[in-house]
Amino acid sequence: MEMETAEAQRSQRRDNRELVAYLRSPHAIRERCGQMFALVVEGKSRHFSCDLTQLPKVADYVIEIIQEQYPDLQIPFHSRWRHFEAGGVARLSQLDEKLAGLTPLEKAVAKFDLAIISVLLDAGAGESWSYCEQETQLDFRRSEGLAVASFEMFCDGTFSSNKQTAPLQVNAERLQALTEQELADGFQVNAENPLVGIAGRLHLLQKLGQALLSSPHLFGEQNPRPGNLVKYLTEKSSNNQLAAATVLGTVLEGLSEIWSGRIEVAGINLGDVWFHPDVAEDGLVPFHKLSQWLTYSLLEPLEELGLEITGLDALTGLAEYRNGGLCLDLGLISPKRPEILLQPHPVASEVIVEWRALTVILLDHIAATIREKLGMSAEELPLVRILQGGTWTAGRKIALERTKGIPLAKYYLT
Numbered sequence: 517m518e519m520e521t522a523e524a525q526r527s528q529r530r531d532n533r534e535l536v537a538y539l540r541s542p543h544a545i546r547e548r549c550g551q552m553f554a555l556v557v558e559g560k561s562r563h564f565s566c567d568l569t570q571l572p573k574v575a576d577y578v579i580e581i582i583q584e585q586y587p588d589l590q591i592p593f594h595s596r597w598r599h600f601e602a603g604g605v606a607r608l609s610q611l612d613e614k615l616a617g618l619t620p621l622e623k624a625v626a627k628f629d630l631a632i633i634s635v636l637l638d639a640g641a642g643e644s645w646s647y648c649e650q651e652t653q654l655d656f657r658r659s660e661g662l663a664v665a666s667f668e669m670f671c672d673g674t675f676s677s678n679k680q681t682a683p684l685q686v687n688a689e690r691l692q693a694l695t696e697q698e699l700a701d702g703f704q705v706n707a708e709n710p711l712v713g714i715a716g717r718l719h720l721l722q723k724l725g726q727a728l729l730s731s732p733h734l735f736g737e738q739n740p741r742p743g744n745l746v747k748y749l750t751e752k753s754s755n756n757q758l759a760a761a762t763v764l765g766t767v768l769e770g771l772s773e774i775w776s777g778r779i780e781v782a783g784i785n786l787g788d789v790w791f792h793p794d795v796a797e798d799g800l801v802p803f804h805k806l807s808q809w810l811t812y813s814l815l816e817p818l819e820e821l822g823l824e825i826t827g828l829d830a831l832t833g834l835a836e837y838r839n840g841g842l843c844l845d846l847g848l849i850s851p852k853r854p855e856i857l858l859q860p861h862p863v864a865s866e867v868i869v870e871w872r873a874l875t876v877i878l879l880d881h882i883a884a885t886i887r888e889k890l891g892m893s894a895e896e897l898p899l900v901r902i903l904q905g906g907t908w909t910a911g912r913k914i915a916l917e918r919t920k921g922i923p924l925a926k927y928y929l930t
Contacts, residue, residue, distance in 0.1 A: 568848070672702075
């Protein structure tokens with residue numbers, strides 16, 4: 517009996533590990549979101565309907581945005597690096613000058629540090645906050661403002677325990693010692709310039725510091741830094757090639773523990789995974805929105821190291837309110853009850869989980885329609901470039917023109 521019990525426990529642990537690995541994969545995102553999409557298309561959803569005849573109209577709208585921004589169709593990745601270019605200021609060239617004395621690997625580690633800290637600080641800023649860049653006297657809001665502020669803090673050594681001699685780093689020792697006032701000062705927060713969630717941002721960075729210490733195989737034994745993921749990933753590459761899904765899996769392995777109050781399997785934090793009763797046997801629907809955006813943001817420093825990133829389109833579109841709002845405002849998705857659009861919903865609600873799942877699958881359909889209209893292949897125009905070109909900007913533009921999806925969108929996704 518004891519042997520049978522021990523074997524059952526081992527089998528359960530193995531099943532749990534396999535479930536966690538599955539839920540951390542892009543394949544699981546598309547499969548589970550696809551189940552939700554199929555229910556909606558079949559008219560079995562309690563919350564939304566979907567009209568795929570609107571796809572050509574949506575594709576035309578996005579193509580118009582793409583051609584305005586990138587008339588030569590040379591579209592960069594949808595990543596944090598684009599926000600560092602806000603206002604047309606050559607901040608990335610300035611960063612390269614500051615990193616000039618480092619080896620290529622050390623430069624990549626520093627750029628990983630910057631991208632990771634900046635993405636993690638990119639939560640909703642609120643309507644009242646802005647950031648004034650001292651050197652240019654330009655004012656920025658929302659994601660661009662948070663990006664420029666975090667860029668300045670990084671360059672000033674705010675996240676380094678050795679600010680005088682090695683400012684351009686983020687390390688565990690400093691993150692755990694960081695205070696709310698230091699972070700508020702970096703974001704220029706005061707009574708007239710309030711930033712939503714400053715305490716939550718500090719808590720997240722402190723948890724990042726703990727995560728760096730708890731995974732030395734990923735972040736290094738000596739002076740643990742998020743950027744040391746570069747070294748781990750280069751060792752995972754083969755013939756100078758690295759799969760995008762491998763980068764995502766590494767991000768999820770290293771950072772999932774920093775998110776509080778999430779669903780767990782056998783004590784393992786699943787991160788951006790939520791419950792919907794109509795999906796699969798366990799009801800778990802993964803999105804990994806912020807982790808995928810972070811992954812997209814880490815690919816450029818890896819390419820600068822000479823690595824070829826393979827399987828770009830294995831990753832999915834980002835299930836966030838700009839892309840989701842585009843689908844709502846242009847009629848791809850319609851609510852079955854008017855009150856759905858008149859009130860905010862918690863991120864764990866059926867309505868939001870369903871909306872996000874539809875967004876993931878519809879982004880694939882939008883991308884395929886855009887490629888067909890432009891006569892381009894997935895290799896020539898991968899999803900990560902369509903997002904940048906693209907659906908995110910189109911979602912922001914249509915939101916300014918219409919207000920239909922705004923109340924639904926007042927939640928923060930990680």
